[in-house]
Each structure stands twice: as C-alpha cells, then as structure tokens.
Amino acid sequence: MIYLQLFFSYLQIGAFSFGGGYAAMALIQAQVVEKYHWLSMAEFGDLVTIAEMTPGPIAVNSATFVGAQVAGIPGALAATLGCILPSCIIVTLLAKIYIQYQNVKIMQDILGTLRPVVVSMIAVAGLSIIFSIFFESGTLELSLSNLNIRGIIFFAIALFCLRKTKLNPIFIMVGCGILEQLCSIGMDNILIPIKAIFLDSFHIF
Known part of the structure; x- marks a missing residue:
C-alpha cells in the first residue's frame, strides 16, 4: 500500500538523518529516486530547490512534497508523519542522556565519529545533484555534447x-x-x- 510505503520510507529517513536536512538528501535520494522511482533525478533536484525555498526543515518539506505528488494529501500526511516521528522520540530520549553525560569522553568520541559521516552524506547528495546539472545524461561522461x-x-x-x-x-x-x-x-x-x-x-x- 502506497501510504505505508511513504510512511516507512520517511520513517527510515527521519531515523537516520544525522546532521540535519542536507545530510538527509542522500537518504531521500536512495528511497525516492533509486528504490521506489517516485521521482527522476531531475525532479529530485527540483525537490531540493522547493524544499529550500519554503519555510521549515528540508526533510519535512520534501516528505510533504513527495507524499502529495505520489498519493495526494493522505500521502503527504503519511510521509510527513513518518519523517517527524523518529526525531520526536529520539530527541526526547537523547536530550536527557546528553544533559547527564555530555562531558563523558565516550559521548564526545561518538559525536566526533558522526561528524565526518554526516559530511560524506551531504557530499554524496550534493555530487548527485551536480552531475544532474552539469551533464545532460546525469552521469560523469566527459564529452562536450554531454555538458x-x-x-x-x-x-x-x-x-x-x-x-x-x-x-x-x-x-x-x-x-x-x-x-x-x-x-x-x-x-x-x-x-x-x-x-x-x-x-x-x-x-x-
């Protein structure tokens, strides 16, 4: 059922989007473009632009946009709920843990390890969009006709x-x-x- 697909797809995105909306772009691309083919790569680039221009977090805006395009208003609600639910639960739990253990070395080590991972996720999404803009075929094919x-x-x-x-x-x-x-x-x-x-x-x- 499409509503469950939207919900669980964005549930995964919301649960593993460490680093904010830009880091989520790689996960959104994997679900929306590569797995379910709800959007093409060109449409994904348009999605990033629209999500950036409209108020609110990029991941939530993209969930609403994709859900509405795929399954109307119910789809938008399902995708948006799936996107925000993990954050609400995880942040509530982590807030208490972080306040108590923020100065503990293992906590600092965990946060330090996540930073380069977040940067790599942002880079993957950014490079995919750049290829779709710079090259007509959307792939790194260095020919004048493809530029x-x-x-x-x-x-x-x-x-x-x-x-x-x-x-x-x-x-x-x-x-x-x-x-x-x-x-x-x-x-x-x-x-x-x-x-x-x-x-x-x-x-x-």
Missing part, C-alpha cells in the same frame, strides 16, 4: 553570489529561475513586444 553549459553558468553565478555577496539565497534562486526562463523563451520574444509598446506610446504623444 549542460547553461547549468554550469548558472551554477557559477549562484556560487559567486553566495560566496561574495550577502544576498538571501532565496533571492538568488528566484533570480536564476528568472534568467532560466529568459534563456528558454528567448530574449527576442520579450524585447520585441516591449519595443512595440514603447513605440505605440511614443506615437500617442
């Missing part, structure tokens, strides 16, 4: 703005989206109507 030049340019622009300016990431994503639409439609289709309106206004006077 997505427009995607590489937009990536460079966004990276520069994020690193060198204080612009809100949401504004950068919206700006890149507008640029993408301008490139897709073609500047002539936009400039010609504007020019016609300007000339008509000029003739009135």
